[in-house]
Amino acid sequence: MSENFDDLYEQIRKGEIEREDAVFLAANPGYLFQLADELRKEQKGDIVTYVSNRNINFTNVCVGNCKFCAFREEKERGYLLRMDAVLSKVEEAVNNDATEICIQGGLHPDLTLPDYCRIVEEIKSNFDVHIHAFSPMEIHHVARNSGMSEEEVLKELKKAGLGSVPGTAAEILDDSIREIICPRKIKTEKWVEIIKIAHRVGIPSTSTIMYGHIESLEDRIEHIFKIREIQKETGGFTEFVPLKFMRKNNELGRMVNREVSFLENATVHALSRVILHPYCVNVQASWVKLGVADVQRMLHFGVNDLGGTLMEESISRLSGSLAGEYMSPEDFERLIKDVGRTPKRRDTLYKLL
Numbered sequence: 001m002s003e004n005f006d007d008l009y010e011q012i013r014k015g016e017i018e019r020e021d022a023v024f025l026a027a028n029p030g031y032l033f034q035l036a037d038e039l040r041k042e043q044k045g046d047i048v049t050y051v052s053n054r055n056i057n058f059t060n061v062c063v064g065n066c067k068f069c070a071f072r073e074e075k076e077r078g079y080l081l082r083m084d085a086v087l088s089k090v091e092e093a094v095n096n097d098a099t100e101i102c103i104q105g106g107l108h109p110d111l112t113l114p115d116y117c118r119i120v121e122e123i124k125s126n127f128d129v130h131i132h133a134f135s136p137m138e139i140h141h142v143a144r145n146s147g148m149s150e151e152e153v154l155k156e157l158k159k160a161g162l163g164s165v166p167g168t169a170a171e172i173l174d175d176s177i178r179e180i181i182c183p184r185k186i187k188t189e190k191w192v193e194i195i196k197i198a199h200r201v202g203i204p205s206t207s208t209i210m211y212g213h214i215e216s217l218e219d220r221i222e223h224i225f226k227i228r229e230i231q232k233e234t235g236g237f238t239e240f241v242p243l244k245f246m247r248k249n250n251e252l253g254r255m256v257n258r259e260v261s262f263l264e265n266a267t268v269h270a271l272s273r274v275i276l277h278p279y280c281v282n283v284q285a286s287w288v289k290l291g292v293a294d295v296q297r298m299l300h301f302g303v304n305d306l307g308g309t310l311m312e313e314s315i316s317r318l319s320g321s322l323a324g325e326y327m328s329p330e331d332f333e334r335l336i337k338d339v340g341r342t343p344k345r346r347d348t349l350y351k352l353l
């Protein structure tokens with residue numbers, strides 16, 4: 001570990017941070033926040049990006065049992081969108097200037113690879129839009145339901161037109177925690193394996209952490225270091241998104257029974273910037289999880305991206321998010337300019353539009 005602040009700063013700028021440096025920084029938030037802001041400025045300048053997109057949760061039927069989930073339903077009570085309903089949502093989004101369609105759903109017991117490929121193919125043959133879809137957990141579920149490997153599934157989905165994969169289902173990449181909060185979800189090693197396969201076959205992904213439940217500060221730091229190691233190897237992550245745990249209407253929320261503080265939110269975002277430097281240059285804050293006022297404040301703690309317009313957001317809403325389901329480009333532009341930064345619309349892969 002570095003012996004003084006100047007040495008530590010130099011070490012981090014070179015991408016050589018160690019775990020104990022991150023623990024030290026978390027205990028010195030003033031210094032951490034300043035460092036994160038400087039690194040953000042160095043890498044991204046004053047530009048703050050957002051993407052015009054739409055979420056489509058095509059089914060809530062799920063065989064999973066994650067304790068933080070208020071979205072899943074049994075097959076008898078759940079829904080599965082028909083293809084014409086999916087296409088009309090895409091049409092509405094494209095007419096509203098969306099460049100990305102984000103598709104995720106529950107783990108429906110009856111769906112196999114052809115069903116997933118059909119969603120992608122039908123959208124791609126009707127619209128010129130990027131498809132960002134199917135988490136590593138969903139990829140594993142499709143592979144299991146179809147008697148195939150995850151690599152075969154990813155290659156077929158890419159052939160169908162899949163553009164990138166959401167790095168969700170990561171939660172905390174520690175099996176002792178996963179065993180408690182999402183016992184049926186893929187283990188850490190499998191999540192890492194699927195993400196690396198995706199990157200290897202040419203499908204980039206985002207990366208996430210779900211923080212603010214039973215994990216410790218050290219668990220958060222370890223998780224971000226795991227993301228860093230993957231990124232050093234593959235370069236396939238487009239961004240890192242800290243996702244605050246939403247505690248309403250779910251079993252884990254009743255177990256945890258406390259709110260995540262503003263200091264914790266700021267610390268997680270700043271640590272993400274500092275630990276991932278210079279390998280992953282985009283750190284996103286989620287307006288759905290944090291609300292508009294706090295997401296704006298995160299721009300001072302290492303954040304350079306505010307995610308998407310979404311148009312439709314049901315997963316967080318069911319767990320107590322009050323941020324709404326749509327943030328217009330005008331709202332993004334205003335809140336970014338309000339803190340003296342420059343808003344830019346981007347595509348999914350961070351090309352400025």
Ligand code: SF4
Binds near residue numbers: 070071106107137
């Ligand atoms: S988080 Fe996803 S996998 Fe887990 S229960 Fe909910 S819908 Fe199913």
